Each structure stands twice: as C-alpha cells, then as structure tokens.
Amino acid sequence: MSKNIIILCTVCIVTGMMASVIQARPAKRLDERTQMCRILNEGKLDWESEPWGRGGQKFQEVCKSCHSRNNDKGAPFLHAESKMSNGWNRVFAKRRAQCAKDGSWGVLSEEDLQFVNDYLFRNAAWTYDPYDADSCG
Numbered sequence: 001m002s003k004n005i006i007i008l009c010t011v012c013i014v015t016g017m018m019a020s021v022i023q024a025r026p027a028k029r030l031d032e033r034t035q036m037c038r039i040l041n042e043g044k045l046d047w048e049s050e051p052w053g054r055g056g057q058k059f060q061e062v063c064k065s066c067h068s069r070n071n072d073k074g075a076p077f078l079h080a081e082s083k084m085s086n087g088w089n090r091v092f093a094k095r096r097a098q099c100a101k102d103g104s105w106g107v108l109s110e111e112d113l114q115f116v117n118d119y120l121f122r123n124a125a126w127t128y129d130p131y132d133a134d135s136c137g
Ligand code: HEC
Pocket: 059, 062, 063, 064, 065, 066, 067, 073, 074, 075, 076, 078, 091, 097, 098, 099, 100, 104, 105, 108, 116
C-alpha cells in the first residue's frame, strides 16, 4: 500500500517537473529598439514566432539563404539554437554583424525583423531551461 503511494508521488513529481520545463519557454521579449514588451505566447505573435509563422518563414527564406550548412557565401551555419535568447536580442538590437551592415537584411521590413527576432528568441538554445526565460515583465 505505502509502496503504491510512493510510486504515485514519484509519478506526480516527475510529471510536474516536465510540465514546468515545458512552460519555461520564454513568453515575453523586450525589444530594445522599440522598447516594446512583446507577448509571444498569445494571439498573433504566438503564431508568428513559431517556425510556420512569419518569423520562422522569413528566417528560412532570408537568413538561411546564406546561413545554411556548407554554404558558399562565407556565412557561418546558423539556426535558432546557435545562440541563447538574449544573444539573439543583441544581434537585432546592435546589428553589428557584417550582413546587417551591408544591406543583406534589407529585404526585410522592421516589422519582419521583429518577427524573426521573436522566432529566434523563443526557440533559442536553452529555452527549456527555467532559469533562462522572459526578458521583460
Ligand atoms: C547575403 C548573405 C547573408 C544573409 C541574407 C544574412 N547573412 Fe548573416 N552573415 C553573412 C556572412 C557572410 C557573415 C559572416 C561575416 C564575417 O565573416 O564576419 C554573416 C554573419 C552573421 C552573424 C555573425 C556571426 C555569428 O555567428 O554571430 C550573425 C549573427 C548573422 N550573420 C545573422 C544573420 C541573420 C539573423 C540574418 C537574417 C535576418 C542574416 N544573417 C542574413 C551573410 C548573410
């Protein structure tokens, strides 16, 4: 009897831990340029920040046209998990990358760039780590 209770408790604890890890995906992103707190887990931005939304699509279409594996453009391979969430925020806030300065990002509007940033931020490395989540309240 008490053995069953122990098993049940273990199952509950493990399930609870898994749920909290899944929920740790960042839900809010501070966009430094616009000083907007973007809510990523609701409504339109929830969709657009996924691989199938505008953010994910534009990343594939534009950024990955150069940053694919073994490309001949001299661009390092990049995918969402190449950086942590805050690292991606810096890439878009500071725009120090050569491609950001030489006009390669030019086909994207400011709005598109925000969506791409949202997508990368939300799907970045360690986004399932509860200690690395939202960048604004
Ligand atoms: C026309 C090709 C091209 C496109 C399009 C492009 N890049 Fe780049 N990018 C490059 C090249 C080439 C480099 C390496 C430059 C160097 O050697 O310093 C680079 C460097 C970078 C770096 C710095 C390297 C690193 O690992 O931190 C980042 C970040 C980056 N790109 C992100 C992006 C993002 C995000 C997009 C889409 C919005 C994008 N790039 C679109 C060609 C491109």
